[in-house]
Amino acid sequence: MEIIRATDYDDLCEKAAVMLISQVQQKPNAVLGLATGATPTGIYQKMVADHQERGTSYAGVRTFNLDEYVGLPPEHPSSFAYYMRKQLFDRIDLPLAQTHIPSGIAADLEQECRQYEEAILAAGGIDMQILGIGMNGHIGFNEPGTPFQSVTHVVTLTESTRKANRRYFDEGETMPSHAITMGLATIMRSKRIVLLVSGKHKAPILHRLLNEPVSEDLPASILKQHSHVTVIADADAWDQ
Ligand code: F6R
Numbered sequence: 001m002e003i004i005r006a007t008d009y010d011d012l013c014e015k016a017a018v019m020l021i022s023q024v025q026q027k028p029n030a031v032l033g034l035a036t037g038a039t040p041t042g043i044y045q046k047m048v049a050d051h052q053e054r055g056t057s058y059a060g061v062r063t064f065n066l067d068e069y070v071g072l073p074p075e076h077p078s079s080f081a082y083y084m085r086k087q088l089f090d091r092i093d094l095p096l097a098q099t100h101i102p103s104g105i106a107a108d109l110e111q112e113c114r115q116y117e118e119a120i121l122a123a124g125g126i127d128m129q130i131l132g133i134g135m136n137g138h139i140g141f142n143e144p145g146t147p148f149q150s151v152t153h154v155v156t157l158t159e160s161t162r163k164a165n166r167r168y169f170d171e172g173e174t175m176p177s178h179a180i181t182m183g184l185a186t187i188m189r190s191k192r193i194v195l196l197v198s199g200k201h202k203a204p205i206l207h208r209l210l211n212e213p214v215s216e217d218l219p220a221s222i223l224k225q226h227s228h229v230t231v232i233a234d235a236d237a238w239d240q
Contacts (some may be wrong), residue, residue, distance in 0.1 A: 001195075003210075009198050013042035015070055015232050016130065021056050023128045023192075027204030029060040031120075031164030033187075034088075035140075035150040036080040037207075039196045040130060044088040058094035062123050066131070066187075067138040070154065070178035072104050078168050081102065096143045102152065102180035107219055113152040115178060118187075120186065129190035132196055136160050137205055137218040141181035144165045144217050184222050193226055197233040207236045213236065225236060 001011065006012035018045070023030050025175035033041070048058050063153050068191070079102045089099055093128040106112035120126060136158065142150065143158045157165075162175050165220055169175050197206045203210055203218075209231075223229045 001229045001231050004176075004230060004232045005238060006038060006232055007064050008236075009042060009234050012196060012198055012232050012234045013046055016040075016043045016196060017046035017050065019025060019194055019230070020052055024058060024061055025137070027127060028057065029062070030040065030127045031123045031125065032061060032063045033126040033182075033190055034065050034084065035130050035132050035196075036067075036083045036087075037132045039085055039132040039198050040071060043130070043196075047088065050089040055090070057068075058092045061094055062098045063100060064092070064120050064123070064126060065099075067179050067181040068102045068104040069176040070104045070109065071176050074101070074103075076159060076169075077170075078173075097178075104176070104180060109154050110181065116180070116182075117152045117186060120189075126190040128192045128194065129187060131187070131193060131195045131220075131223075133195060133202065133205055133209070133220050134161055135164060135205055136200065137208065137220045139187060139220045139223070140180045140194070142184050142219045146187075146216065147221055148216060148222050149185050151186050152180065152182050155179055155181055184219060188222060188226055190226075191228065193223060193229045194231065195220065195223060196229045197231065197237040199234070200239060202233075202237045203239055206233055208217045224237055 038128050068080045069162050072079040102116050103112050212225050
């Protein structure tokens, strides 16, 4: 794993945005793997600013998101589909038809998982996958104990993940208990992976990732077996 130290969150976002923008400039029909959550929002802002100011075009790009909650339609404000439209898709020239997010409301969720996996393969695989990391080491919604050979599947969210994501739901609203996520094997098939670690609350998991052996108890540790992974961590995340 290549490790890049960013001075702060803005620097982390700048470095990651430059990687994504360069990827799209080098390969205008690149396949990008995208994440939601708090960490990538600043990156998407920088991509939007670059699109507006310098005209980087996403007209030929295809995207696959890591995950989606089961039971939330794409117009639900807490869905990842809604997040992606607001943060990025509606603000650049990327046709929505070229964006992919698992459907959490598919009648047959198992079939949805199979089709999602097939769609990634049919697109030629992911050129660059962006990842955040959960406090328990999850990537996507692959919680500790997920088999390394897992492909896109339905997961039961752990209490810690539900607690961490509770803030994205209205008070009194029931939080989904399940999600669809790319599996660890799906993520590992990406040609290049960029893992983002930001904030003091991520310092313990960054420390574990860098110091513990590869194990299914620490899902992100599988990334050490990939030949082209870049970890970008800001100063707060390094502050052990
Ligand atoms: C999001 C995802 C998750 C998050 C992780 C970190 O699509 O798959 O693995 O990347 O939970 O979330 P934040 O960035 O909110 O700390």
